[in-house]
Amino acid sequence: MHAGIIHLLITLVFQFYVLHDIEKITGWWRIAIVYLSSGIGGTMLSAILIPYQPEIGASGALYGILAALVVEVIVNWQLYRSPILELVKLLIPITIFFLFGLMPWIDNFAHIGGFVFGFLTSFVVLPHITFSEEDRIAKLVVKIVAGVMAIVLFVLLFIIFYLAQDATCEGCKYLNCIPFTESFCQDASQELRPRVGA
Numbered sequence: 001m002h003a004g005i006i007h008l009l010i011t012l013v014f015q016f017y018v019l020h021d022i023e024k025i026t027g028w029w030r031i032a033i034v035y036l037s038s039g040i041g042g043t044m045l046s047a048i049l050i051p052y053q054p055e056i057g058a059s060g061a062l063y064g065i066l067a068a069l070v071v072e073v074i075v076n077w078q079l080y081r082s083p084i085l086e087l088v089k090l091l092i093p094i095t096i097f098f099l100f101g102l103m104p105w106i107d108n109f110a111h112i113g114g115f116v117f118g119f120l121t122s123f124v125v126l127p128h129i130t131f132s133e134e135d136r137i138a139k140l141v142v143k144i145v146a147g148v149m150a151i152v153l154f155v156l157l158f159i160i161f162y163l164a165q166d167a168t169c170e171g172c173k174y175l176n177c178i179p180f181t182e183s184f185c186q187d188a189s190q191e192l193r194p195r196v197g198a
Contacts, residue, residue, distance in 0.1 A: 014062055022068060030125045031068070037121045037150065038064020042114030044157045049109045049172055060110035064118025066094050071122035075139065078131055101176070104185050108176045113157075120150035 023031045042060020046053075070090055077083045094115075101108030123146035130136035177185035 011058055011062065014065075018069075019062075019065055022065065022072070025072075026068075026126055030127070031065070033125050034064050034068050034118050034121050035061045037154075038062075038067070038114040038118040041117030041154060041157065042110035042112070044154075044161055045113030046107050046109040048157060048161050049169060050107070050176065053107065059107065060114030061118075063094075063097075063111045063114035064121070066090070066097075067115045067118030068122040068126060070094070071119060071126060075123070075126065075128045079129065102178045104177050106177075109172075112175065116153070117150060120146045120153070123147075124150065 019031065019035075039058060039061035042063065046060070070087065073080065073083060073086050073090065080086050098108065098111060100106060101111050124143050128139045128143075130139060173185070179185045
């Protein structure tokens with residue numbers, strides 16, 4: 001479900017140009033794992049922090065794919081002529097996208113959660129080129145640590161979602177919408193409140 005034709009077109013264009021290319025490079029099942037884990041993780045974080053705001057679109061999953069592009073540069077650092085430049089070229093638009101998420105009706109929590117889960121699962125499932133035995137061991141350790149972190153984070157979010165429904169996060173609202181005026185974020189139901197019944 002999307003918020004209109006423009007929202008749908010943005011998603012389709014991203015999937016056609018970005019997702020299609022990385023899927024050809026890494027394989028459909030690897031990208032499916034990154035996409036689904038990012039979408040689920042981002043939505044779960046959002047459901048915990050702003051439970052009464054409707055969720056639409058696949059932005060958490062799309063941010064997970066952006067994280068996969070960052071991981072691809074990091075794990076194949078030695079293959080790039082100028083890896084820092086490649087990383088900066090990715091991080092500038094990602095930062096701009098996160099800044100857009102500070103506007104009302106845009107769920108930056110889903111973006112943040114999707115990016116974190118995409119980052120961790122990409123280390124686990126994306127193919128890595130090793131350049132030495134030490135590099136192979138280091139990448140294996142990173143893969144294991146990232147996998148454990150992703151599982152622990154998912155279990156933690158699951159427990160908080162189902163068992164700690166009165167959980168709150170002071171100051172987290174500023175990651176989702178910055179109230180430039182007194183009523184800037186109010187109409188978007190961006191205020192954080194517990195998910196307990198009356």
